Amino acid sequence: MDCPSNRKYAANFIPLVFHILSVLGTIGNLGSLWACLRPSQPWSIGTIGVLNLALCDLAYLASITPWAAYMDADYHWNMGQSFCILVKILYFVGLTSSTMFICAISTDRFLAIVFPLESRMIRTPRNSALVSLLLWAITSLLIYLSYPNILYWVRRDGIHVCGAIVISRFRTTKATYNLLSYYSIQVSVPLLIIIPSYVKIIARMKQSRQQWGTGNMQGRDKTIWLISVFIANFLMCWVPGQLLHIIACVIFFTLNDCKNTCWVAWVVNLLVEASQLLYCLNACLDPLIFHLQQGHGKVLHKAVIRLASWLRKLMLKGKKHDLGGLPVEPISVVQLHSAPKKP
Numbered sequence: 001m002d003c004p005s006n007r008k009y010a011a012n013f014i015p016l017v018f019h020i021l022s023v024l025g026t027i028g029n030l031g032s033l034w035a036c037l038r039p040s041q042p043w044s045i046g047t048i049g050v051l052n053l054a055l056c057d058l059a060y061l062a063s064i065t066p067w068a069a070y071m072d073a074d075y076h077w078n079m080g081q082s083f084c085i086l087v088k089i090l091y092f093v094g095l096t097s098s099t100m101f102i103c104a105i106s107t108d109r110f111l112a113i114v115f116p117l118e119s120r121m122i123r124t125p126r127n128s129a130l131v132s133l134l135l136w137a138i139t140s141l142l143i144y145l146s147y148p149n150i151l152y153w154v155r156r157d158g159i160h161v162c163g164a165i166v167i168s169r170f171r172t173t174k175a176t177y178n179l180l181s182y183y184s185i186q187v188s189v190p191l192l193i194i195i196p197s198y199v200k201i202i203a204r205m206k207q208s209r210q211q212w213g214t215g216n217m218q219g220r221d222k223t224i225w226l227i228s229v230f231i232a233n234f235l236m237c238w239v240p241g242q243l244l245h246i247i248a249c250v251i252f253f254t255l256n257d258c259k260n261t262c263w264v265a266w267v268v269n270l271l272v273e274a275s276q277l278l279y280c281l282n283a284c285l286d287p288l289i290f291h292l293q294q295g296h297g298k299v300l301h302k303a304v305i306r307l308a309s310w311l312r313k314l315m316l317k318g319k320k321h322d323l324g325g326l327p328v329e330p331i332s333v334v335q336l337h338s339a340p341k342k343p
Helices: 013-037 045-072 081-114 125-145 174-212 218-253 261-293 297-324
Strands: 151-154 160-163
Touching (some): 013 045, 045 081, 081 160, 081 218, 218 261
16 A cells, blocks of 8 residues: 655655765765875774775765665655665675674774783784675675565556565565564674673773873873774664664564554654664764874864855755645555555
């Protein structure tokens, strides 16, 4: 059935926000790539980690602009099947690789601070590059295995659907559990690795402060601050985004037992869009943290002031267009099969 009231919440404003975040995140991560690859930058483990995170974020952000256009068109995909598959592959590549590299970087920091002498022969730029290649190979394998979850479907009324959300024509629960397990692993594995690692790191630094005093701890204090910022970014953006996706999958799994299916479709779409917004914020904040650590705060401050003025004008323009435009009946991402209406 069609749900005419499925997407009437900020119909023009939300896609505009995604376009803006996509542009900002792409510029920031390209800046991180330039900073890591320039000749004056020493090739270190930290540089390799930042380089890989920037590539992960760029892969994800490359899928956001088409997805925002898809959402702006009331979930009618008019860019072809091949491009649909490419966009969803980039989306899953960005999410999967980001999770693995976040875990790898956290493990490296744990070894460097908690076991500095024991791990010095293991923690080398060469080994870091080899681990990076291995993680990208694992990402490719996982994307190949999850390829059946990518969906391109043409409805009877001519609407083209592109995505990875289970559609009710799949009566088996296999696809639902595949997506649910995917997002569950994206949350559980990083939490089991990152949180204990950073707790141990901070505890070791506090112990070193007591042994060496405050005079020799300025560099380590800066490291603690950076770790705290990365933890905050992870907990406020990445984890809630994955949890919203899990909730959306659970709600969709109970869809066949719901009487008000249009309301369920609205909730699922809203949760998915909110999770994507959090992912975009995470992809934008990663390069911001890196550039602040590199001492580019003044340049970023001036750029933010100019961008804020420009974004304010765009948002006001989009708000006026949203209020003044004619209402269009949107089509839900969650599609249901029902008996055809008799003429």
